[in-house]
Amino acid sequence: xxxxxxxxxxxxxxxxxxxxxxxxxxxxxxxxxxxxxxxxxxxxxxxxxxxxxxxxxxxxxxxxxxxxxxxxxxxxxxxxxxxxxxxxxxxxxxxxxxxxxxxxxxxxxxxxxxxxxxxxxxxxxxxxxxxxxxxxxxxxxxxxxxxxxxxxxxxxxxxxxxxxxxxxxxxxxxxxxxxxxxxxxxxxxxxxxxxxxxxxxxxxxxxxxxxxxxxxxxxxxxxxxxxxxxxxxxxxxxxxxxxxxxxxxxxxxxxxxxxxxxxxxxxxxxxxxxxxxxxxxxxxxxxxxxxxxxxxxxxxxxxxxxxxxxxxxxxxxxxxxxxxxxxxxxxxxxxxxxxxxxxxxxxxxxxxxxxxxxxxxxxxxxxxxxxxxxxxxxxxxxxxxxxxxxxxxxxxxxxxxxxxxxxxxxxxxxxxxxxxxxxxxxxxxxxxxxxxxxxxxxxxxxxxxxxxxxxxxxxxxxxxxxxxxxxxxx
Amino acid sequence: xxxxxxxxxxxxxxxxxxxxxxxxxxxxxxxxxxxxxxxxxxxxxxxxxxxxxxxxxxxxxxxxxxxxxxxxxxxxxxxxxxxxxxxxxxxxxxxxxxxxx
Numbered sequence: 022x023x024x025x026x027x028x029x030x031x032x033x034x035x036x037x038x039x040x041x042x043x044x045x046x047x048x049x050x051x052x053x054x055x056x057x058x059x060x061x062x063x064x065x066x067x068x069x070x071x072x073x074x075x076x077x078x079x080x081x082x083x084x085x086x087x088x089x090x091x092x093x094x095x096x097x098x099x100x101x102x103x104x105x106x107x108x109x110x111x112x113x114x115x116x117x118x119x120x121x122x123x124x125x126x127x128x129x130x131x132x133x134x135x136x137x138x139x140x141x142x143x144x145x146x147x148x149x150x151x152x153x154x155x156x157x158x159x160x161x162x163x164x165x166x167x168x169x170x171x172x173x174x175x176x177x178x179x180x181x182x183x184x185x186x187x188x189x190x191x192x193x194x195x196x197x198x199x200x201x202x203x204x205x206x207x208x209x210x211x212x213x214x215x216x217x218x219x220x221x222x223x224x225x226x227x228x229x230x231x232x233x234x235x236x237x238x239x240x241x242x243x244x245x246x247x248x249x250x251x252x253x254x255x256x257x258x259x260x261x262x263x264x265x266x267x268x269x270x271x272x273x274x275x276x277x278x279x280x281x282x283x284x285x286x287x288x289x290x291x292x293x294x295x296x297x298x299x300x301x302x303x304x305x306x307x308x309x310x311x312x313x314x315x316x317x318x319x320x321x322x323x324x325x326x327x328x329x330x331x332x333x334x335x336x337x338x339x340x341x342x343x344x345x346x347x348x349x350x351x352x353x354x355x356x357x358x359x360x361x362x363x364x365x366x367x368x369x370x371x372x373x374x375x376x377x378x379x380x381x382x383x384x385x386x387x388x389x390x391x392x393x394x395x396x397x398x399x400x401x402x403x404x405x406x407x408x409x410x411x412x413x414x415x416x417x418x419x420x421x422x423x424x425x426x427x428x429x430x431x432x433x434x435x436x437x438x439x440x441x442x443x444x445x446x447x448x449x450x451x452x453x454x455x456x457x458x459x460x461x462x463x464x465x466x467x468x469x470x471x472x473x474x475x476x477x478x479x480x481x482x483x484x485x486x487x488x489x490x491x492x493x494x495x
Numbered sequence: 496x497x498x499x500x501x502x503x504x505x506x507x508x509x510x511x512x513x514x515x516x517x518x519x520x521x522x523x524x525x526x527x528x529x530x531x532x533x534x535x536x537x538x539x540x541x542x543x544x545x546x547x548x549x550x551x552x553x554x555x556x557x558x559x560x561x562x563x564x565x566x567x568x569x570x571x572x573x574x575x576x577x578x579x580x581x582x583x584x585x586x587x588x589x590x591x592x593x594x595x596x
Contacts, residue, residue, distance in 0.1 A: 040535060041512060047528045047578075048520040054582040057531050061575045064538060071541055075548040084547055084557040088564030095565075096572030100580065111577060112530050119536045119570040125563035126542040133556045142499050241529055244536040249509075251542040253502060261502055262509035263538040269513025270532050274525060375526035382584035391523070 032070035033259045039063035040263055044270060067259055105383050106340040109376065113165040113237050116244050120157025123247035124214070127151045130254050131201075131210055141202070146253035148198045151210070152217045153247040159221030161240050164233055167225075174227065183227050184291070190220040224290065232289045234369060235278045239286075242271025278369065284431075309457050310449055316467040318476055321408075321443050322483035328405035328441075330361045332397065334434055335377045336370050338411010338446065344474035345384035348410065351481050352386070358488070363390045365397040365407075365434050367415035394434060401438035409436060409444045409460075410473045417458045427456055442466040445476045527581045534574025540567035 040063040046056025077085070096115075103111045127150035130143070166172035177183065197213030228236055249264025279286050325331060333352065339345060352362040364386065370377045378391060392400075401407070409416055412434075419426040420433040436442055442465055449461070449468075460466055469476050520528055540563075547560035 041516060044513070044516045044528075044532065044535070047531045048517050048524060050521065050524060050585060053524055053527060053585065054579065057527070057575060057578045057582055060531060060535055061571075064535070064540075064571060064575075067538065067541060068544065071544055075545070077548055078552070080552060080557070081547050081550065084550075084561040085544065085564065088543065088547075088561035089568055092565030092568030093572045096569040096574075097576065099569070100573045100576035103577065105581075108526060108530070108577070108581070111573070112526075112533055115530075115570045115574045115577070116533045116536070118566040119533065119539060122537070122543060122563045122567035122570065123539045125559050125566065126539065126546050129546050129556050129559035129563070133550075133553055133559075238529055241533050241536065244533065245513075248536050248539040248542075249506060251539045255542045255545040256498075256502075257541055257545065258502060258505045260538055260541050261505045262512075263535060265506050265509030266513035266516065267532050267536040267538075269510045270517045271529075273514060273517050274520075274529055274532075277520070277525070375523050378523040379526055379581050379584065382581075388585075 029070040029074040032066055032073070036063045036067040036070060037259060037262050039066065040266065044266060067263075070259070071257075104343070105380055106343060107169075108379065109234065109237060109371075110165045110168045113161045113168065113240070116237065116241050117158045117161030117165070119244040120154045120161065120240075120247050122154075123150050123244070123251040124154030124158060126251045127154065127254055128210075128214070143254060144202045146250050148201055148213065150247055150250035150254055151213050152194060152198065153243050153250060155214055155217035156221035156224070157240050157243040157247055159218040160225040160236070160243075163222050163225040164236050164240065167228075168233055172226070174229065183223065187220060187223045190216050190223055194220060228289065232284065235275055235284070235286070235289050238271055238275040238278055239290075242268050242275060245269075245271055310461060312462040313449065314464075314467045315470055316443070318469060318471075318479035319483050320467070321469050321476075322480050322487065324406050324441055324443070325355060325360070325408075325480065326358075326484065326487055328360055330404050331355060331406045331408065332363050332365050332401070332404050332436075332439070334365045334367075334370075334407060334409045334412050334416055334436060335381065336367075336410060336412025336415065337376075339473050340371055340376065340380055340411070342411065342473035342475075344410065344472075344477050345380045345386075347474050347477035347481065349381075349384040349386055351477055351484070352390075354481065354484055354488075358484075363392050363397065363400075365394070365436070366391050367394055367412070367434050368432075370412055370415050394432060398435050401435050404439040405441060407436045407439040407442045409442065409446075410477075411446060413446070413458055414456075416460055417456075418463075419456075419459045423459070436460065437463055437465075440465060443469050445469045445471065445473050447472060523585070527578050530574060530578040530581065534571055534578060537567045537570030537574060540564055540571060543567050 039059050043056045043060030043063060046052040046059060127147045131147050163172060193216035194213055197209045197216060200209035201213060225236060245264045245267030249261050249268060252260030252264055275286065279289065333348060339348065355362050364381060366377050381391060414428060416434050416436045417428055418437045420428040420431045423429060437460055444461060444466060446468060448470065461468060517528065543560050543564035547557060550556035550560060
């Protein structure tokens with residue numbers, strides 16, 4: 022009998038070890054992919070260990086099969102279909118569902134828990150699991166909706182009214198939590214569920230798009246906490262370890278992102294959207310710019326033709342336009358002409374850290390050409406042409422020089438040091454931070470208005486015809 | 496009480512391990528790491544399985560457990576596959592540039 026009890030415990034231990042090695046391996050480029058597989062294997066082992074331990078009735082197997090088939094297939098299809106540009110939203114969606122799973126487990130135990138009334142520890146765990154699970158779910162769905170552009174930032178969420186609303190919701194959660202032990206399946210439980218869900222919405226809704234990566238990372242951390250709480254509810258140490266590891270790892274990532282944006286977590290969570298909500302995602306806010314030079318793709322192509330060193334600065338606009346392949350084509354052509362090409366990657370360009378790396382990797386851009394901010398910034402003074410593709414706030418020089426700017430202090434790419442800057446953008450609309458960009462008015466800057474993909478293809482054909490003309494002349 | 500103490504120790508050590516594990520990550524890997532960690536947080540499917548296993552034929556529990564298992568597996572399967580898709584781009588790059596040299 023001892024042997025029978027020992028086996029699942031050993032499997033659990035191996036699973037934890039593999040999970041830890043998996044998370045560690047994910048932080049190195051050379052090992053990341055196998056580490057991901059290792060973590061997946063560890064999850065499989067954990068399930069195996071549990072199934073050995075716990076004899077199941079045919080009826081239970083049926084329900085397991087239903088849940089597994091539906092959830093697994095939907096996950097498979099979503100993972101295959103979703104475009105790389107929608108990665109942040111997708112992670113938010115998956116994350117929300119993880120939170121929902123923890124919430125449902127806690128509800129199940131609270132409503133129909135067998136074996137008499139639950140003890141104090143179990144009650145506390147249920148409260149935490151419901152609270153964190155519901156916030157994770159509703160917060161992640163709101164984050165996804167905002168990134169997809171389905172949800173706008175309502176005006177009232179930018180006034181101090183939102184603090185009142187959220188405090189009221191938090192008090193409601195507290196009341197529900199305190200009343201819960203007396204009436205496990207009663208109204209306090211539902212008060213807690215509803216108030217927590219609304220709190221998740223109320224906290225996430227006011228946050229501007231620029232800060233959304235931080236929010237998703239934080240919610241990712243929460244879903245770990247929710248899993249650990251569910252571990253206390255059902256008494257699984259493996260679940261507690263794994264949940265705690267993910268919770269802690271998520272916190273570290275969140276901190277890293279805040280540092281990159283020079284924002285504190287407190288100001289992200291309670292400060293509201295930077296610069297108000299008026300122009301988030303909008304394209305109409307063109308007032309305030311007086312000295313804009315715009316130019317055609319042809320002029321831009323001429324400058325590229327004459328350049329020796331070109332730096333591309335990709336941003337969210339590149340992702341939206343799906344222009345990464347056109348960009349790669351253009352840089353190949355330039356390299357063939359002997360131009361030195363590199364890409365300046367701001368840590369928070371796009372909607373997630375590493376978003377641009379993933380996108381450019383998809384287009385086969387060599388690693389060595391992707392330069393991080395600290396590496397590329399000293400290089401800008403000896404750069405002939407910088408082309409900014411749908412990036413805005415991460416190249417705003419006000420962040421360095423204007424202490425009244427909301428961006429002040431955020432590390433930016435110093436593209437204003439380059440000899441010539443072309444900004445490819447659909448309109449003069451503000452970036453996600455919702456503020457004006459001083460770069461656009463500098464004398465060395467010219468705007469090329471249009472969708473990034475269209476402009477890049479235009480540049481390609483201009484350069485090709487120039488090259489053809491040269492050959493014909495020679 | 497000892498079971499609780501043990502669980503709290505597990506919680507503490509797991510948290511500390513998590514803090515140490517990803518101290519240094521290149522920005523390139525932030526998105527895949529977030530996505531991978533997110534897939535792991537779907538480990539809550541163990542709780543769903545436990546719930547189903549202890550349902551003793553109570554249909555509401557079976558339904559809740561199955562629903563929760565579905566959500567968790569969506570998280571796990573989708574999360575790992577999406578992470579792999581992202582990382583596949585990096586590793587493909589590696590072998591290709593390595594082969595060129």
